[in-house]
Amino acid sequence: MQTNPTYTSLVAVGDSFTEGMSDLLPDGSYRGWADLLAARMAARTPEFRYANLAVRGKLIGQIVDEQVDVAAAMGADVITLVGGLNDTLRPKCDMVRVRDLLTEAVERLAPACRQLVLMRSPGRQGPVLERFRPRMEELFACVDELAARHGAVVVDLYGAPSLSDPRMWDVDRLHLTPEGHRRVAEAVWQSLGHEPEDTGWRVPAAASLPPGWATRRVADARFARQYLLPWIGRRLTGRSSGDGRPPKRPELLPYEMPATGDATVGDGA
Structure with a gap:
C-alpha cells in the first residue's frame, strides 16, 4: 500500500451503514463515515469527486443489480463495498447465494478502480444479534478470501x-452514532495508506457507570416498540426501509466542503 497516496475520486456502494444512518444532520439528512472520508480526501485533492450509491435496507442481490455496474462505470480511484450483512439478519438466508453475489460484485468492481475497499462490518454485543453471528463471520471470511x-x-x-x-x-442498536462513524472514517483513511489523525480509533471510550436496571428496562422496551418490532415486521413481509428511496449522491461530482465545517473527520471524543 502506497503511503499518503493521492486519490481523485471515491464511490461508496452498500446499504444503511454506508448511507450514514444514524449520523443525523440538522436538515434531517444523514452524513456518515463515507461523507466524512470524502471530506478529508477532498481537503487534500482539488476537484475531488464523490458519489454515494448506498441505500438503507438493501440486500446484496439488490446492491449487485442496482449499484455495482453504475459504480464500475464511474471509473473512480477508490470504490468501497460493504454489503451482505442485511442478508445474514434475515430469518432465512442462503449463505451460498450471498457469497456468490458478493464474489460477483468484487469481480466487477476490482478491475474498475485503483483500489477496492472491503470491510468486516462492526458488530455490537447483544442477544438479538448473537444468533446471527455465525453467518456474519462466514460473510467476513468470504470478504477476506x-x-x-x-x-x-x-x-x-x-x-x-x-x-x-x-x-x-444509536438507540436502534443497528446503526452507529456520529462518533462511531467518525472512527470508521479514520479506519478507512488509515487503510488507504494515509497518516493517522487518530491512532486510537480502536480504543474504547473511557469507562463510565453503566445505567441502572430500571433505565435499561425502559430503554429495552423503547427499543422493542420503536425499532425491533417494525424491523421484524419488514423482515417477515419482505419489505425494506429503502424501498423506493434513491441514493443520496447518485453522480460522481466534485465534493463541496460544507460551509460549517461539520463534515470533517476531526478529533474524537
Missing part, C-alpha cells in the same frame, strides 16, 4: 473493541 484474490483492502471493524462498545451505537 475475495480481498486476497483481488488485491482489495479489508478494513477490520469487526475486530475493533471500540466499535463493540454499546455507546458507539
